[in-house]
Amino acid sequence: MFSNFDFGVIIRALPYLFYEGMTFTLMLTGLAALGGLVFGTAIALMRLSGYKTLGRIAGVYVDFMRSLPLVLVIFWFYFLVPYIGQWLTGALRPISVGAFASSLITFIMFEAAYFSEIMRAGIQSISRGQPAAANALGLTYAQTMRYVVLPQAFRNMLPVLITQTIVLFQDTSLVYVLSITDFLGAASKVAQRDGRLVEMYLFAAVVYFTISCIASFGVRRLQARIAIIR
Amino acid sequence: MNYHWNWGIFFEPNPMGTGTYLDMLLSGLVLTLKTAVLAWIIALVFGSIVGVMRTLPSKAAGWFGFCWVEFFRNMPLLVQLFLWYFVLPELLPKSTGTWLKQLPNAPFWTAAIGIGFFMSARVAIQLQAGIGSLPRGQKMAATALGLTTFQGYRYILLPMAFRIILPPLTSEFLNTIKNTAVAITIGLLELTGQARSMQEFSFQVFEAFTAATLLYLLVNAVVVTAMRFLERWVAIPGYITGK
Numbered sequence: 001m002f003s004n005f006d007f008g009v010i011i012r013a014l015p016y017l018f019y020e021g022m023t024f025t026l027m028l029t030g031l032a033a034l035g036g037l038v039f040g041t042a043i044a045l046m047r048l049s050g051y052k053t054l055g056r057i058a059g060v061y062v063d064f065m066r067s068l069p070l071v072l073v074i075f076w077f078y079f080l081v082p083y084i085g086q087w088l089t090g091a092l093r094p095i096s097v098g099a100f101a102s103s104l105i106t107f108i109m110f111e112a113a114y115f116s117e118i119m120r121a122g123i124q125s126i127s128r129g130q131p132a133a134a135n136a137l138g139l140t141y142a143q144t145m146r147y148v149v150l151p152q153a154f155r156n157m158l159p160v161l162i163t164q165t166i167v168l169f170q171d172t173s174l175v176y177v178l179s180i181t182d183f184l185g186a187a188s189k190v191a192q193r194d195g196r197l198v199e200m201y202l203f204a205a206v207v208y209f210t211i212s213c214i215a216s217f218g219v220r221r222l223q224a225r226i227a228i229i230r
Numbered sequence: 231m232n233y234h235w236n237w238g239i240f241f242e243p244n245p246m247g248t249g250t251y252l253d254m255l256l257s258g259l260v261l262t263l264k265t266a267v268l269a270w271i272i273a274l275v276f277g278s279i280v281g282v283m284r285t286l287p288s289k290a291a292g293w294f295g296f297c298w299v300e301f302f303r304n305m306p307l308l309v310q311l312f313l314w315y316f317v318l319p320e321l322l323p324k325s326t327g328t329w330l331k332q333l334p335n336a337p338f339w340t341a342a343i344g345i346g347f348f349m350s351a352r353v354a355i356q357l358q359a360g361i362g363s364l365p366r367g368q369k370m371a372a373t374a375l376g377l378t379t380f381q382g383y384r385y386i387l388l389p390m391a392f393r394i395i396l397p398p399l400t401s402e403f404l405n406t407i408k409n410t411a412v413a414i415t416i417g418l419l420e421l422t423g424q425a426r427s428m429q430e431f432s433f434q435v436f437e438a439f440t441a442a443t444l445l446y447l448l449v450n451a452v453v454v455t456a457m458r459f460l461e462r463w464v465a466i467p468g469y470i471t472g473k
Contacts (some may be wrong), residue, residue: 067450069411079435187296197316212304
């Protein structure tokens with residue numbers, strides 16, 4: 001079964017896998033989570049703003065993104081972003097966008113839909129009296145959100161936000177469809193070069209599994225620590 | 231924008247000789263639905279078993295359920311599909327491995343099984359939460375009436391739990407449909423795959439992806455509507471959603 005399992009292949013590929021692949025994966029995960037959180041919060045605020053049109057636009061965006069497969073969205077942005085770039089910069093031809101920028105834009109736009117639902121739930125979990133009290137103290141809408149509502153919503157939702165980031169970390173492997181060298185892409189390139197699919201894919205599985213497991217264990221600890229006892 | 235739109239492309243014959251480009255996309259849609267339904271059946275069967283195991287008093291069953299869920303939840307679906315498709319045949323005895331590799335429609339079966347097991351972990355968590363949300367008294371009453379553990383689950387707990395978790399199960403089913411697109415990586419020509427090959431043959435990128443997008447939205451709308459009817463039909467009297 002494992003008679004010709006060759007650990008040497010993995011060890012020789014380690015620098016490539018981690019310096020090239022994992023760096024890409026982690027950078028993409030981190031930046032996309034950050035961007036998704038910012039845009040997601042904005043979308044959640046739009047939905048809860050009380051302006052009907054604004055809320056509806058945000059709602060349609062979220063529903064739209066959430067009903068499409070991520071692979072299709074990756075393809076969409078991969079082909080669309082050069083044209084958008086051309087339109088924005090007024091260039092004569094579709095501009096070329098790097099693999100990293102293209103996938104970062106994709107994941108930010110896609111994750112914003114998911115993060116916005118989490119932030120919406122977080123904002124709605126704040127009792128009505130708090131914004132009312134903030135209002136009574138003379139705080140503007142922006143100040144109420146900035147100092148009263150959002151910090152609490154963020155704190156309440158932190159475990160869910162991190163869980164979503166773990167999902168995002170796993171989903172970044174889908175940039176494979178664009179032949180980008182993320183962690184899985186790097187593993188697959190080595191696998192195909194050396195004809196060592198079994199070793200490389202098993203190793204990739206173990207690495208993803210370990211990181212996700214440790215992270216979700218951390219979330220559970222965090223959840224127990226920051227839970228507000230009511 | 232100097233992109234040449236050509237919406238008539240859908241009615242032009244495709245280079246595979248299987249009718250028009252539209253036929254190509256529709257055959258992709260059918261394959262998406264077939265894969266999703268088979269995967270969903272696998273997910274429901276295994277997810278239910280594992281979900282129940284996680285609520286049993288037996289420590290071993292709980293431990294098994296925990297391992298199952300963690301195993302299938304902490305690896306990207308794409309990696310899991312690769313394990314099923316590329317790694318599993320190599321690890322089996324040679325004759326079985328060769329048989330697996332030569333199976334007709336291997337990408338289809340691999341995708342259905344891989345996505346099914348991947349989703350089973352999520353179904354298990356939902357079911358566990360559903361059973362956990364029932365008042366403790368229900369299980370006790372079942373025991374007091376002399377029902378065995380199996381009967382208690384069969385007649386009391388599960389009929390309630392499944393109806394409570396119907397809304398989250400709907401979104402898990404939608405996720406199953408969306409996840410079939412990942413199978414493009416093992417060569418399954420489902421809807422996204424067909425849109426991609428239409429783009430490669432005809433260079434009409436945006437028409438192909440627009441059509442695929444609309445078809446996904448349509449499937450989504452149909453499933454959501456159907457599930458809303460089902461929810462109303464099986465609603466538990468006395469609950470907020472009940473009659």
